[in-house]
Amino acid sequence: MSLAVLGACLRRPTNLRAGQLGATDRTFARCRNTHNSRLCHVSVTRKFTRESRALNRRRTGCNLDRSGDRVPKAAPIRTRNLKTLCSTLMASDDEIDPRAAIAPFINQMKQASDAGLYLVALITALTLPDMLAALSSVNGRATGERYRTWVQKHLRRSADDAAQLYGFRCSLLHQGSPYPHGGFDRIAFFEPGTLTQFHYTHIEIGGNTIVWVSVPMFVDDMQHAAEDWLSEHGGSETVRRNLKRFARRRPEGLPPYVVDAPVTA
Numbered sequence: 001m002s003l004a005v006l007g008a009c010l011r012r013p014t015n016l017r018a019g020q021l022g023a024t025d026r027t028f029a030r031c032r033n034t035h036n037s038r039l040c041h042v043s044v045t046r047k048f049t050r051e052s053r054a055l056n057r058r059r060t061g062c063n064l065d066r067s068g069d070r071v072p073k074a075a076p077i078r079t080r081n082l083k084t085l086c087s088t089l090m091a092s093d094d095e096i097d098p099r100a101a102i103a104p105f106i107n108q109m110k111q112a113s114d115a116g117l118y119l120v121a122l123i124t125a126l127t128l129p130d131m132l133a134a135l136s137s138v139n140g141r142a143t144g145e146r147y148r149t150w151v152q153k154h155l156r157r158s159a160d161d162a163a164q165l166y167g168f169r170c171s172l173l174h175q176g177s178p179y180p181h182g183g184f185d186r187i188a189f190f191e192p193g194t195l196t197q198f199h200y201t202h203i204e205i206g207g208n209t210i211v212w213v214s215v216p217m218f219v220d221d222m223q224h225a226a227e228d229w230l231s232e233h234g235g236s237e238t239v240r241r242n243l244k245r246f247a248r249r250r251p252e253g254l255p256p257y258v259v260d261a262p263v264t265a
Contacts, residue, residue: 096243098135098234104249105131106223113219118191122215125222126169129155131246132226136233140242154225161200164211185209192216 105124113121132154133146144166151162167180168187179186188210190198198212233239251262 096240096246096248098239098243099230101243101246101248102132102226102230106226109219110223113216116191118189118215121219122189123173125219126165126172128222128226130169132229132233135239135242135246136229136236137242138238140245150229151225154228155221156225185211187211187213189218190214 105128109121109124109128112118112124129147129150130142133150134140134142137146147166147169148159148162151157151165152159155162155165157165163182164180164184164187167182167184168178170181171177171179178188185202186209190212192215199214199217201212203210203212247264249262249264253259253261254263254265
């Protein structure tokens with residue numbers, strides 16, 4: 001018997017009275033000895049469901065709280081028709097505004113930088129080229145080549161800078177390291193209010209070179225690059241098609257799983 005089926009067999013209904021456990025135990029004994037695991041699972045599930053429903057039907061308009069006192073049943077929750085909600089959600093997926101979909105990432109990147117959450121701002125900024133390059137690709141996937149091309153085109157950096165930035169993106173996001181993959185020079189980021197803000201400045205001491213970058217300036221650069229990308233690709237059919245699989249805030253929920261509650265999905 002598989003572990004999943006065994007787990008299903010071992011579960012007990014929490015609302016069965018002591019006098020009803022005998023029949024359940026007998027069902028469990030038959031389940032444990034049977035060779036048909038699927039039959040076992042179905043038998044036990046139906047037994048539990050039938051007994052639970054019978055017990056609930058006998059209750060007279062009240063539930064028992066933990067202290068044993070009777071409390072009135074909660075009023076049933078009224079929801080809109082799920083078919084209407086699902087059709088509304090499908091329609092909204094076809095009408096996604098690219099700028100509205102991208103805006104939360106850019107806004108929260110800026111907010112993190114302004115609030116002193118520099119690692120959060122930096123990580124968001126480093127992932128923006130991946131997300132936007134994927135949205136404008138035919139298959140909707142990110143690659144290293146697309147990342148570097150995006151940086152050259154929209155961030156206006158050289159091919160070497162683009163390769164170094166991609167190496168830094170990989171090293172920081174996956175290893176937490178400031179040493180970019182590919183053997184490039186170490187990158188260090190200035191926080192505001194410490195020293196004069198260097199931006200893309202190479203300083204060599206004792207044969208070791210460090211590239212100094214300002215966090216607020218880097219965030220601003222990424223924001224402008226994202227706006228440049230939006231002006232070129234925001235209206236394309238490829239982007240609109242890929243946005244259907246893009247994570248975004250959904251105020252209406254995610255029917256039929258969640259209704260009338262905002263989620264990000």
